[in-house]
Amino acid sequence: MSTFFQQTAQAMIAKHIDRFPLLKLDQVIDWQPIEQYLNRQKTRYLRDHRGRPAYPLLSMFKAVLLGQWHSLSDPELEHSLITRIDFNLFCRFDELNIPDYSTLCHYRNRRRKTTPCPNC
Numbered sequence: 001m002s003t004f005f006q007q008t009a010q011a012m013i014a015k016h017i018d019r020f021p022l023l024k025l026d027q028v029i030d031w032q033p034i035e036q037y038l039n040r041q042k043t044r045y046l047r048d049h050r051g052r053p054a055y056p057l058l059s060m061f062k063a064v065l066l067g068q069w070h071s072l073s074d075p076e077l078e079h080s081l082i083t084r085i086d087f088n089l090f091c092r093f094d095e096l097n098i099p100d101y102s103t104l105c106h107y108r109n110r111r112r113k114t115t116p117c118p119n120c
Contacts, residue, residue, distance in 0.1 A: 060107045062091040074101035
């Protein structure tokens with residue numbers, strides 16, 4: 001879901017995309033093969049419909065990339081996802097539903113345990 005603020009910010013940023021290298025990078029990279037790979041590697045099987053829905057895997061992957069690229073701790077990454085519009089737009093989280101630092105840490109640790117993408 002995109003809020004009015006997010007739509008307005010996207011429109012303003014689109015006029016000056018050269019000032020936002022992260023968003024320019026997002027447009028250049030073809031994320032579809034990565035997303036397909038992540039979805040194939042899914043290890044969470046839902047037995048019932050209780051609990052919160054999972055965050056989009058590609059969004060979580062992008063968040064972990066941002067943390068690595070900017071040398072952010074998990075709490076710093078959570079804070080940046082909340083306060084930096086370019087981080088939020090890059091990851092495409094709903095601005096009202098951003099993962100907390102423990103969720104980011106858990107996801108990153110699970111990604112480390114899986115094998116790298118052979119065809120990406």
